[in-house]
């Protein structure tokens with residue numbers, strides 16, 4: 001049996017066997033005069049050449065695919081160009097070499113940039129929506145992350161809250177323009193995913209203080225997988241069982257502040273990071289536990305079910321109506337899960 005050392009020596013001797021009759025200068029000259037039998041491929045030239053061969057009208061095809069007017073399809077091209085040229089929003093192949101920390105930092109900077117675009121596009125939300133549709137293609141994790149705030153957090157407030165509540169959180173508190181409030185969507189629990197009706201987090205009404213106490217009764221009720229919770233969100237829409245005067249009224253939605261103005265966790269809130277994921281490291285999915293967290297009565301989203309000062313609960317004539325409003329969130333969840 002040969003020793004490792006002898007094999008190594010063998011290898012060295014193999015290299016040693018390269019003829020030594022040529023000087024370094026001679027070798028240099030030889031290699032510089034070698035003519036390759038083919039031209040080195042230049043992908044950008046090739047693709048440009050192929051595009052020139054196209055037999056159909058590219059602008060018309062673009063318009064057809066966009067499905068709108070020529071004007072609209074050109075607007076989409078302009079938005080795309082803006083994304084490509086924006087040093088913060090653009091992506092390149094090195095993107096895939098970043099670690100979790102860098103992805104999180106870059107995504108946060110990109111969200112700040114998108115907040116500037118919302119301001120610029122306002123009051124025309126359609127342009128911003130078109131921008132987001134393109135972002136979701138160019139940078140899916142950024143699309144999902146902003147989608148959690150606008151599509152899950154704000155949509156849940158819109159779907160389950162009164163007009164006044166939506167106006168308060170979206171406009172007065174600035175969530176719509178990603179100012180001051182950045183939200184997440186705390187529906188899923190460790191022991192309850194698809195079965196939303198069996199969620200176990202509780203929101204117990206306190207008649208004297210006119211507040212709710214939000215509690216995670218045991219580890220299985222820990223909010224789990226919550227996008228944006230680990231680092232960025234300072235508020236959440238929390239799905240919890242409404243308990244008043246000892247009666248359980250089923251799962252309703254509550255806006256719960258998670259972090260203060262310094263971005264420190266508020267008393268009673270425990271949050272952790274779920275960690276790295278394949279392909280979506282820019283999204284900070286986390287877990288949340290609530291230990292007797294108090295929120296004002298008005299933070300229960302009351303479009304369908306309402307509660308008065310004395311803890312009297314008024315459910316809609318059809319309980320399904322209230323669950324219907326939760327569907328939007330679930331559907332958006334499914335779509336964003338497909339993406340992220």
Ligand SMILES: Cc1cc2nc3c(=O)[nH]c(=O)nc-3n(C[C@H](O)[C@H](O)[C@H](O)COP(=O)(O)OP(=O)(O)OC[C@H]3O[C@@H](n4cnc5c(N)ncnc54)[C@H](O)[C@@H]3O)c2cc1C
Pocket residue numbers: 148185186187188190191192193194195224225226227228285333337340
């Ligand atoms: C990347 C990612 C991001 C997420 N972000 C969020 C977030 O921001 N906020 C949030 O609240 N949640 C989030 N979730 C959680 C997500 O909502 C749940 O994963 C989802 O609801 C499914 O729950 P589960 O994982 O517990 O699976 P389960 O409900 O345990 O389901 C496991 C399997 O059983 C099947 N199954 C379940 N019930 C039935 C039934 N009755 N009949 C037949 N088959 C059934 C399911 O189809 C599935 O294949 C995220 C998940 C992922 C993967």
